[in-house]
Amino acid sequence: MKIAVTTPTGHIGNKLANILLDRKSDVTLIARHPEKVKDLAGRGAKVISGEHSDPAVVEQAVRGADALFWLTPSEMTSHDPLGTARRMAEAGASVIRKHRDLHVVQLSSAGAFLPSGAGPIVGLHETEEKFRAAGKNIVSLRPNEFMENVFFSLATIIEQNAIFTSIPGSVKAPMVATQDIAEVAAEFLLKPITGHHVIDIVGP
Numbered sequence: 151m152k153i154a155v156t157t158p159t160g161h162i163g164n165k166l167a168n169i170l171l172d173r174k175s176d177v178t179l180i181a182r183h184p185e186k187v188k189d190l191a192g193r194g195a196k197v198i199s200g201e202h203s204d205p206a207v208v209e210q211a212v213r214g215a216d217a218l219f220w221l222t223p224s225e226m227t228s229h230d231p232l233g234t235a236r237r238m239a240e241a242g243a244s245v246i247r248k249h250r251d252l253h254v255v256q257l258s259s260a261g262a263f264l265p266s267g268a269g270p271i272v273g274l275h276e277t278e279e280k281f282r283a284a285g286k287n288i289v290s291l292r293p294n295e296f297m298e299n300v301f302f303s304l305a306t307i308i309e310q311n312a313i314f315t316s317i318p319g320s321v322k323a324p325m326v327a328t329q330d331i332a333e334v335a336a337e338f339l340l341k342p343i344t345g346h347h348v349i350d351i352v353g354p
Contacts, residue, residue, distance in 0.1 A: 235273025326353030
């Protein structure tokens with residue numbers, strides 16, 4: 151299998167790239183900073199320098215590929231995060247439209263079924279819609295909250311023995327590890343299914 155992977159330095163993309171290489175896939179990485187994926191290149195991955203907001207870069211990565219893993223990174227410093235997400239989605243969709251038989255696994259999120267009122271997740275809703283309109287084989291993965299997000303509260307855990315969150319302390323909130331998300335993504339990339347699918351990934 152020839153598989154193109156975006157965000158290979160991220161919490162999910164890096165784990166996914168390693169899983170695919172472990173399973174002897176032909177992996178192409180789109181990397182903004184190629185020097186940060188030298189370990190993956192050393193394992194046999196092809197690295198294309200650039201951003202996946204650039205259709206020409208995505209086109210180069212998917213040429214001859216069977217599948218594409220797409221993750222829209224959070225732009226925490228953007229003054230227009232939804233606009234940034236839209237532009238990235240349009241870049242991806244423009245390439246998918248040219249490669250209709252490409253199998254795409256897109257990382258989305260719980261809540262992405264909502265067209266409004268969900269903050270930055272609305273950008274993932276729009277990405278799902280654009281990708282389904284562009285391609286025949288789209289799997290949108292909707293995990294719930296990442297277990298690793300607990301580390302954002304490390305300071306208050308140490309200093310106050312507390313986590314401050316919008317979720318009431320009496321409510322059980324399922325979480326999922328990024329390693330498990332990467333494993334699910336790998337399965338759908340290595341054993342692609344046809345059509346449009348939404349897969350919820352809910353932790354224990």
